[in-house]
Amino acid sequence: xxxxxxxxxxxxxxxxxxxxxxxxxxxxxxxxxxxxxxxxxxxxxxxxxxxxxxxxxxxxxxxxxxxxxxxxxxxxxxxxxxxxxxxxxxxxxxxxxxxxxxxxxxxxxxxxxxxxxxxxxxxxxxxxxxxxxxxxxxxxxxxxxxxxxxxxxxxxxxxxxxxxxxxxxxxxxxxxxxxxxxxxxxxxxxxxxxxxxxxxxxxxxxxxxxxxxxxxxxxxxxxxxxxxxxxxxxxxxxxxxxxxxxxxxxxxxxxxxxxxxxxxxxxxxxxxxxxxxxxxxxxxxxxxxxxxxxxxxxxxxxxxxxxxx
Amino acid sequence: xxxxxxxxxxxxxxxxxxxxxxxxxxxxxxxxxxxxxxxxxxxxxxxxxxxxxxxxxxxxxxxxxxxxxxxxxxxxxxxxxxxxxxxxxxxxxxxxxxxxxxxxxxxxxxxxxxxxxxxxxxxxxxxxxxxxxxxxxxxxxxxxxxxxxxxxxxxxxxxxxxxxxxxxxxxxxxxxxxxxxxxxxxxxxxxxxxxxxxxxxxxxxxxxxxxxxxxxxxxxxxxxxxxxxxxxxxxxxxxxxxxxxxxxxxxxxxxx
Numbered sequence: 168x169x170x171x172x173x174x175x176x177x178x179x180x181x182x183x184x185x186x187x188x189x190x191x192x193x194x195x196x197x198x199x200x201x202x203x204x205x206x207x208x209x210x211x212x213x214x215x216x217x218x219x220x221x222x223x224x225x226x227x228x229x230x231x232x233x234x235x236x237x238x239x240x241x242x243x244x245x246x247x248x249x250x251x252x253x254x255x256x257x258x259x260x261x262x263x264x265x266x267x268x269x270x271x272x273x274x275x276x277x278x279x280x281x282x283x284x285x286x287x288x289x290x291x292x293x294x295x296x297x298x299x300x301x302x303x304x305x306x307x308x309x310x311x312x313x314x315x316x317x318x319x320x321x322x323x324x325x326x327x328x329x330x331x332x333x334x335x336x337x338x339x340x341x342x343x344x345x346x347x348x349x350x351x352x353x354x355x356x357x358x359x360x361x362x363x364x365x366x367x368x369x370x371x372x373x374x375x376x377x378x379x380x381x382x383x384x385x386x387x388x389x390x391x392x393x394x395x396x397x398x399x400x401x402x403x404x405x406x407x408x409x410x411x412x413x414x415x416x417x418x419x420x421x422x423x424x425x426x427x428x429x430x431x432x433x434x435x436x437x438x439x440x441x442x443x444x445x446x447x448x449x450x451x452x453x454x455x456x457x458x459x460x461x462x463x464x465x466x467x468x469x470x471x472x473x474x475x476x
Numbered sequence: 477x478x479x480x481x482x483x484x485x486x487x488x489x490x491x492x493x494x495x496x497x498x499x500x501x502x503x504x505x506x507x508x509x510x511x512x513x514x515x516x517x518x519x520x521x522x523x524x525x526x527x528x529x530x531x532x533x534x535x536x537x538x539x540x541x542x543x544x545x546x547x548x549x550x551x552x553x554x555x556x557x558x559x560x561x562x563x564x565x566x567x568x569x570x571x572x573x574x575x576x577x578x579x580x581x582x583x584x585x586x587x588x589x590x591x592x593x594x595x596x597x598x599x600x601x602x603x604x605x606x607x608x609x610x611x612x613x614x615x616x617x618x619x620x621x622x623x624x625x626x627x628x629x630x631x632x633x634x635x636x637x638x639x640x641x642x643x644x645x646x647x648x649x650x651x652x653x654x655x656x657x658x659x660x661x662x663x664x665x666x667x668x669x670x671x672x673x674x675x676x677x678x679x680x681x682x683x684x685x686x687x688x689x690x691x692x693x694x695x696x697x698x699x700x701x702x703x704x705x706x707x708x709x710x711x712x713x714x715x716x717x718x719x720x721x722x723x724x725x726x727x728x729x730x731x732x
Contacts (some may be wrong), residue, residue, distance in 0.1 A: 195679045215510035223716075226723035226732035227554045228499075228533050232526060238509055239522045246515055282724055284732070334732075343728050425605075450511065458513020460642065461578045464635025465514075469633070 180381050187313035188254040196380055199373070200310050201255050202271075203382065205262045209273035210249035211241045213266075213447050218290060219283045226284055233330060234287060240323045254312045269454050274298075276363050278441030285338055285345075285352035289459045291331015293398065297363045300394045309332040309381040332401065333429050339405040353402070354410040361425075362433040364391040380474060392422055399423045480543075480556075480564050481707075486666035487604065488542050488568065492556070493705060494534030494595075499557055501588050502528030504537035504575055505717055513578050518626060524585065527617040532557070534610045537591035552647040562714050563707040569696070570653040572704075572713045579639065580646035582628035586686060589621040589652070594678040598671040607667075626686045633690025640691065647687075648695050654683075656702035664705070 172191050177273035179186065186192055207352045215238050222238070265271035276294050281287070302324060305317040319469065338349040365371055365387040376382040385393075395414075400411055413426035481588060505525035512518030536553035541553050571588060575581045596618060597610035632639040658676040665672055687694060703709070723732070 183497075212510075212515065221511035222509055223503065223719045226558075226730075228529060228536075228557055231731055232529055235506055235509060235522055235526050239526070242510075242515055242519045242522070246519075249515075269703050340565055342624060342727065344727055345730055346582050354552070456513045458578065460636070461513040461632070464632050464639030467639075468631040468635045469576065476717075 176226075178381075180309050180379075183381075185314065186309050187311045195376070196294060196382075197255050199377060199380070199382060201252055201257050204248055204252040204255070204313055205257070205265070206272050206274075208245050208252060208262065209266050209271055210277065211245035211248060213273045213277045213451060214294075214371045215241050215245075216447055216450055217222040217277055217279070217443070218287060220281045221284060221287050222282070225287075230287075230334070233334075237291070237327050237330065240327070244316075244320045244323070246395050247319060248313075248318075251310075251312040251316045263455060267448070267455060269363065269439070270415050272437070273434045274363060275441065276359050277354070277447060278444045279359050280302065280443050282355070283348050283352060285335065285348040287334035288331045288338060288349070288355070289352035289356040291327050292335055293331075293360045293362070294402075295328045297360045297394050299328060300397075301364065304390075307381075307384065317377075332405075335405055335407075335471065339407060349375065350407050353405075353407050357409050357411070358428065359436075360438075361395070361428055362390055364394070364432070365386075393409065397427050435476050449467070480560060483543070484567060485542065485546055486663035487607070488539050489663035490667045491535045491539040491542070491607070492564075493537065493566035493661075495532045496565045497571055497588070497592070498535065499529045499532035500565070500567045500583075500713070500716060501571040502526075502532060502575075503720060504571065505581070505585070507575055508581065513679055519687045521581075521585075522619050524624070527614075527621065531610070531614045531617070534613070536620075538606055538610065543653070554724070558721045562709050562717055565709065565713060566705050566707060567709075567713075568653070568656045569701055569704040569710050570650065570656065572710055572716060573650070573653065573709070574712060575630040576646065576649075577642065578630075579632045579642045580650065582625050582632070583646050584648055585621065586625040586629050587654055587657070587685065589618050590686070591619045591675075591679050593622050594675045594682065595668075597677055597678070598668060601671075602667070615622055622682075627688075629686055629692070633687075633692045643690065643692055647692055648722065651695050652701045654694075654696050655700035656704060659700070661705040 173193060176186070176190075176192060176196075179190075181244060184194075218238050218241075220236065222234055222235060227232050229311075230296050249262060253259060254263060262271065266273070274299075281290065302321050304318055306314055308317065308319055337351075340347040368386045368388045371387050373381060374386055375453045378386070398417060398464065399414060407412075411426045413424065415424050415426045436444070439445075480488075482490060502525045505528065508518065509522045510526070512521060533553050536556040540551040540553060540556060543549055570584060572598075575584070575586065584618075593615070596615040598610040600608055600615060602608045602611065604647050605695065629643070633643045634640070658679055660668065660672050668675065684694075701710075723730075
């Protein structure tokens with residue numbers, strides 16, 4: 168019976184029929200999705216912090232409004248994704264608990280600091296750009312609620328990416344200091360962004376099964392290469408450079424060759440030793456702990472009201 | 477350094493007052509973004525901050541236009557927000573007070589939106605078409621801010637014993653900054669005329685109704701804090717401006 172269900176499940180996947188919450192699915196498929204979707208949701212919420220760092224210092228009212236709206240969109244993405252994960256039988260509170268206990272991961276990129284205003288542009292252009300590369304294929308992922316959430320997320324993310332690029336374009340045409348700010352931000356964000364695609368294919372433990380289940384549709388290295396090809400062209404419009412002496416167009420392969428990624432740094436950041444891991448997690452825990460009395464009061468009030476009616 | 481201290485035109489002063497209230501309150505509310513107690517409410521308060529900064533932009537743009545017409549000085553929404561010092565700001569003191577906990581923040585927001593609702597409701601009828609249009613557009617947003625903050629004040633006032641106590645303490649701390657709103661300055665009276673009486677009455681009624689439903693009683697206070705409308709602020713405003721204006725001050729004349 169078990170094998171039969173599994174066969175039917177794989178047949179559906181092969182026929183591109185979406186898996187829905189009430190359908191039978193292998194435990195490992197469920198767990199993989201919970202892990203991936205909750206990581207993704209956490210990334211959205213933790214990702215609010217490095218950008219939130221510049222709300223109060225945005226250099227114009229227009230930029231302040233754009234930044235606030237962008238971060239608000241990320242909170243919204245967090246909501247869709249937590250809801251998608253909940254359809255698999257885990258509650259949002261449980262997911263928060265895993266995050267706060269340091270058991271759940273989130274994208275390593277948000278453990279880097281935002282040091283100048285140009286980082287807001289670089290985060291939009293590069294970080295959201297890398298996220299989109301990962302996420303566009305997820306709009307066709309085999310689990311229905313996840314795929315549908317990603318359609319909305321991707322629309323907004325590509326808007327953010329254009330906004331980020333536009334904000335760097337202004338800096339690139341500005342004063343010498345602004346140009347320097349722009350190049351410095353690109354230098355700092357470039358390599359960590361390449362790491363966002365995850366370890367190389369021959370070291371990625373989750374890839375093969377996820378590809379078979381069509382949770383993933385492209386490998387880490389394929390997506391990373393697409394990203395490099397795109398950004399290597401876009402950076403020319405800014406009149407800036409990418410901090411990689413080995414970056415070179417390969418006419419034979421019709422793609423850019425690029426230098427070696429420092430995977431030791433990636434490992435360290437994943438293990439909690441990045442520049443801001445502690446601050447990010449502390450900020451989330453603090454928001455949760457200090458909000459406890461608010462959530463308790465809201466619950467007590469609504470219980471009181473429902474008894475009265 | 478730019479200053480708007482010599483401006484005598486009451487409409488311009490009033491616009492700056494309205495804009496400054498909205499901007500500084502929006503600034504404080506935006507400090508919550510990413511740190512709220514509930515994700516949905518983080519989004520809601522960020523929405524309010526966005527509305528407030530948007531309103532400030534409308535008031536500043538109009539003020540800049542009138543300043544250009546009256547003195548020929550070229551100002552923008554950004555020079556008004558980023559290049560004035562604290563003595564030029566005309567906001568009420570309440571908006572610059574630190575957020576404190578969530579309950580104190582929603583209480584501050586309740587007072588601000590109750591006031592803004594009442595004043596915009598009158599300004600909507602003002603003979604100055606541009607002012608009336610901004611007020612009318614803002615009123616739609618404020619209606620939501622008022623409802624949202626009322627619901628929170630009621631929920632926390634009538635929630636657990638801990639939340640009730642926290643709200644009582646917050647009310648004690650904030651109440652001395654409430655009268656300033658309806659302690660009208662000359663430039664406000666010049667624009668509002670007799671409608672200031674209606675505003676004061678509606679404000680007290682609106683605020684009183686919510687506090688009463690929340691089971692909270694306004695404390696008796698011996699003395700009210702004010703001065704903001706004339707540019708005498710709390711120590712907090714200087715820090716808000718130092719942070720907010722940093723890039724404009726550090727890199728003068730750059731475009732962003």
